[in-house]
Amino acid sequence: MGEAIVVTSGKGGVGKSTTSANIGIALALTGKKVCLLDTDVGLRNLDVLMGLENRIIYDLVDVMEQNCQMNQALVKDKRCEALYLLPAAQTKDKSSINTKQIRWLIAELREQFDYVMIDCPAGIEMGFKNAVSGADRAIVVTTAESASIRDADRVIGLLEKEKVPQPKVVINRFKSQMAKDGGMMDVDEVVSVLAVDLLGVVPDHEDVIRSGHLGEPIVLHKKTPAAKAYKNIAQRIQGEAVPLLLGEKERGFFKRMKRWFGFA
Amino acid sequence: MGKVLKPAVNIKGTKDGLLFLLDESRPFPAVLSELKYKLENASNLWDGPDTRVCIKLGNRQITRDEEKEMRELFSTHKNLIIHTIEADHGKPYLVDDQGIQLQAGTVRSGQVLEHRGDLLLLGDVNPGGTVRSTGSIFVLGALRGLAHAGGEGDDSAIIAASSLCPTQLRIANVVSRPPDEWETSETSGMNFAYLVNGQIAVDKMHHLSRIRPDIEWKDNRFKR
């Protein structure tokens, strides 16, 4: 039986959907069977990021309302054999699904897949509660800005309350230059404030935007640092200890890195 | 009989939430049983969005156990959040808390850790998080959020933290926003905040005994 991992953030626009898509693909590239579940009903965009928009026939709400079988709504990826997308509905709103239905659906998907990546809507209301219910693990995405970290912290507290064990954090859109001149927080600071394990750091790069725009997630473009970062995250999810990379080396850096990930 | 008693529990809606006025002339158990009745009946009336509850005891002081009993009656309605318990004159409690309460863990953004008496927190308070106590607050960790000591007016309460870099401090009813230079002193040992002349001041921990001589320990091994 597989694992359901919810990707959440609190604050909008920090990269939940981008993270879900790229980690999902990265996991699929290692040979795992992966389903991406978009729970952002009404604001569907995982399908666009994945370049699968024109293949959608049924969506999440159709499955909930039993207009179709679950398997009929699964959209097969055009690049990876073992990767599927269950899209959100664009025409409905968040009230058209409830926690009980989502729990059932995630339990069903877990039977078929190694990993179910759940893309969560922004906010901490019903949409959030639905998405996290039934998840085995949580990834909290944040940028290294105060406002984003404040919301991530709030979400970690709520995840603890919803009994989703040990959330891990992905720092997205990281700019080491800015962290150095105090324009954003350093990785060290973020980890110490949030007091949870670090899953990875994804650099800020316009290629991430470009590739999302074109429906070809960055992780498929092997040479970029962002792609490497997502692949490393996928390995860490599978329990491997992969060193952190920020595109540059610093003195004493690897010692700190070991502390962040909690090994040796 | 014959004379109509005025209700022991009067409930009023205010713009801040609900006001529970408890009749001071009735024995407290009688007040509690009426409160219980009112909360249990028309219970659909209570279950709504989170509501702040202020309890006014009138000219009455209650014990910890009575308070606990009263809080339990409210606990069946999770949305009713007791914000204050007030008495007309002075403190609403007959006895003050003794000793110090130990709590461990991170107080995250949006979370509130409340305590009656002195509080020792083993962990951090993050920006957006709140710790509140009627006594003093000691944080073995980083205080980055809001701390309110002496919540019911005790102006001798202090706030101490291994790393004192709060967004805001409150002692009794004085509010202070830390001046910018605080942040640089973050690494320079343990500090505490206290009230002096109606203002919050911050000082190094080793000055506490001078400022509060009543709690200074004295080396009296050879005196007896």
Ligand SMILES: Nc1ncnc2c1ncn2[C@@H]1O[C@H](COP(=O)(O)OP(=O)(O)O)[C@@H](O)[C@H]1O
């Ligand atoms: N590492 C990154 N570098 C640059 N841009 C990014 C990065 N991650 C996300 N973005 C951009 O940020 C925007 C919001 O991302 P998205 O994944 O839609 O966020 P969310 O799902 O949290 O609302 C998109 O335009 C996306 O391309």
Ligand SMILES: [Mg+2]
């Ligand atoms: Mg999104």
